[in-house]
Amino acid sequence: xxxxxxxxxxxxxxxxxxxxxxxxxxxxxxxxxxxxxxxxxxxxxxxxxxxxxxxxxxxxxxxxxxxxxxxxxxxxxxxxxxxxxxxxxxxxxxxxxxxxxxxxxxxxxxxxxxxxxxxxxxxxxxxxxxxxxxxxxxxxxxxxxxxxxxxxxxxxxxxxxxxxxxxxxxxxxxxxxxxxxxxxxxxxxxxxx
Amino acid sequence: xxxxxxxxxxxxxxxxxxxxxxxxxxxxxxxxxxxxxxxxxxxxxxxxxxxxxxxxxxxxxxxxxxxxxxxxxxxxxxxxxxxxxxxxxxxxxxxxxxxxxxxxxxxxxxxxxxxxxxxxxxxxxxxxxxxxxxxxxxxxxxxxxxxxxxxxxxxxxxxxxxxxxxxxxxxxxxxxxxxxxxxxxxxxxxxxxxxxxxxxxxxxxxxxxxxxxxxxxxxxxxxxxxxxxxxxxxxxxxxxxxxxxxxxxxxxxxxxxxxxxxxxxxxxxxxxxxxxxx
Numbered sequence: 215x216x217x218x219x220x221x222x223x224x225x226x227x228x229x230x231x232x233x234x235x236x237x238x239x240x241x242x243x244x245x246x247x248x249x250x251x252x253x254x255x256x257x258x259x260x261x262x263x264x265x266x267x268x269x270x271x272x273x274x275x276x277x278x279x280x281x282x283x284x285x286x287x288x289x290x291x292x293x294x295x296x297x298x299x300x301x302x303x304x305x306x307x308x309x310x311x312x313x314x315x316x317x318x319x320x321x322x323x324x325x326x327x328x329x330x331x332x333x334x335x336x337x338x339x340x341x342x343x344x345x346x347x348x349x350x351x352x353x354x355x356x357x358x359x360x361x362x363x364x365x366x367x368x369x370x371x372x373x374x375x376x377x378x379x380x381x382x383x384x385x386x387x388x389x390x391x392x393x394x395x396x397x398x399x400x401x402x403x404x405x406x407x
Numbered sequence: 408x409x410x411x412x413x414x415x416x417x418x419x420x421x422x423x424x425x426x427x428x429x430x431x432x433x434x435x436x437x438x439x440x441x442x443x444x445x446x447x448x449x450x451x452x453x454x455x456x457x458x459x460x461x462x463x464x465x466x467x468x469x470x471x472x473x474x475x476x477x478x479x480x481x482x483x484x485x486x487x488x489x490x491x492x493x494x495x496x497x498x499x500x501x502x503x504x505x506x507x508x509x510x511x512x513x514x515x516x517x518x519x520x521x522x523x524x525x526x527x528x529x530x531x532x533x534x535x536x537x538x539x540x541x542x543x544x545x546x547x548x549x550x551x552x553x554x555x556x557x558x559x560x561x562x563x564x565x566x567x568x569x570x571x572x573x574x575x576x577x578x579x580x581x582x583x584x585x586x587x588x589x590x591x592x593x594x595x596x597x598x599x600x601x602x603x604x605x606x607x608x609x610x611x612x613x614x615x616x617x618x619x620x621x622x623x624x625x626x627x628x629x630x631x632x633x634x635x636x637x638x639x640x641x642x643x644x645x646x647x648x649x650x651x652x653x654x655x656x657x658x659x660x661x662x663x664x665x666x667x668x669x670x671x672x673x674x675x676x677x678x679x680x681x682x683x684x685x
Contacts, residue, residue, distance in 0.1 A: 362459035404454030
């Protein structure tokens with residue numbers, strides 16, 4: 215059965231069809247929320263809320279927009295609301311630390327209990343990027359996540375964020391510049407050669 | 408076409424995304440071949456983008472999936488709403504709007520990100536467009552929405568006392584006497600029955616509008632400044648350029664924005680407003 219079939223049946227009240235939609239998208243949404251919110255517990259709460267909202271408002275989906283774009287939009291709203299509500303400022307934890315003798319060492323994230331990912335197979339670069347993402351402003355984080363992590367097009371991002379494509383271009387550019395600055399000390403982790 | 412290093416660095420983002428036109432792309436390419444500094448920047452940025460593309464992913468646990476499905480089983484769906492609500496007589500703003508306000512008092516929310524429960528302050532219920540409907544049994548309020556009185560300079564519409572005391576349930580109730588100049592086009596539905604909306608409507612679509620809000624309960628807010636900064640249509644959000652709000656209102660079917668109320672509640676609390684325009 216196609217996605218549009220599931221949507222139609224969900225609108226007619228078919229709970230199984232809606233369950234299929236959840237299964238189709240729950241991982242994507244969980245990961246998007248995770249990258250926006252920075253911790254798994256919040257991401258799971260947000261994911262649940264996204265699908266509850268989807269269920270409540272699925273009848274208002276007319277098919278004029280792409281379903282996944284619409285769903286990302288809902289997820290963005292949920293995440294941004296949560297971020298604004300909590301107004302939490304991520305503690306800036308530099309990966310570069312000094313010990314008592316003034317020697318520099320690279321902070322192992324596990325020391326702070328900040329394991330962003332469950333798998334141990336996370337590279338230094340990925341850890342550094344994850345931390346840097348959390349230090350970006352919400353809107354910059356959103357466009358970088360949507361573009362580089364979720365792989366969406368500029369047009370889709372424009373629809374999700376409710377801005378013009380030109381704004382998306384400049385926002386992505388500024389976000390990437392900000393990431394470069396945050397990651398300057400770890401430059402060698404990222405350079406291709 | 409030659410570029411300075413500064414130009415090229417600005418273009419690297421679009422270059423990596425392959426969104427430059429051929430001429431620009433060739434120019435950047437040529438510059439990168441000869442400039443080690445810019446090439447280093449390019450490799451750094453490329454490396455970041457590549458790393459982002461391959462971030463490890465989480466998987467939804469069976470428990471989470473089950474929780475999602477159970478929570479959904481307790482919900483009831485919002486019925487599709489009739490979009491046309493109020494028609495204002497001439498003399499008012501051409502784009503009529505009804506505002507239903509969902510009170511989200513963020514501080515008083517439990518940790519659960521469910522935005523439909525609202526312990527205090529209570530608000531009048533109204534049949535707002537695209538609202539939540541009957542809540543699970545353990546929640547006491549249904550959609551805590553209010554409609555605002557119209558923001559008209561000549562007269563203030565005082566809220567019907569009865570409306571203020573009605574429980575927060577979109578039960579079937581008559582529309583309190585609407586001002587003579589307003590005619591209700593169609594009732595707005597929130598649930599399975601056809602509850603009548605609370606009476607007061609708000610017209611106007613300016614970026615900032617001062618309106619009066621009335622709430623059931625201990626606290627009442629004298630004024631709220633309506634800030635429209637974004638809206639949703641068909642589930643997609645758009646931002647509203649300041650000069651276009653009235654024009655936009657004529658085309659849209661729903662708006663949502665934030666109200667920061669200037670009353671005694673702290674400014675950190677926001678109300679979500681859903682505007683429906685003709």
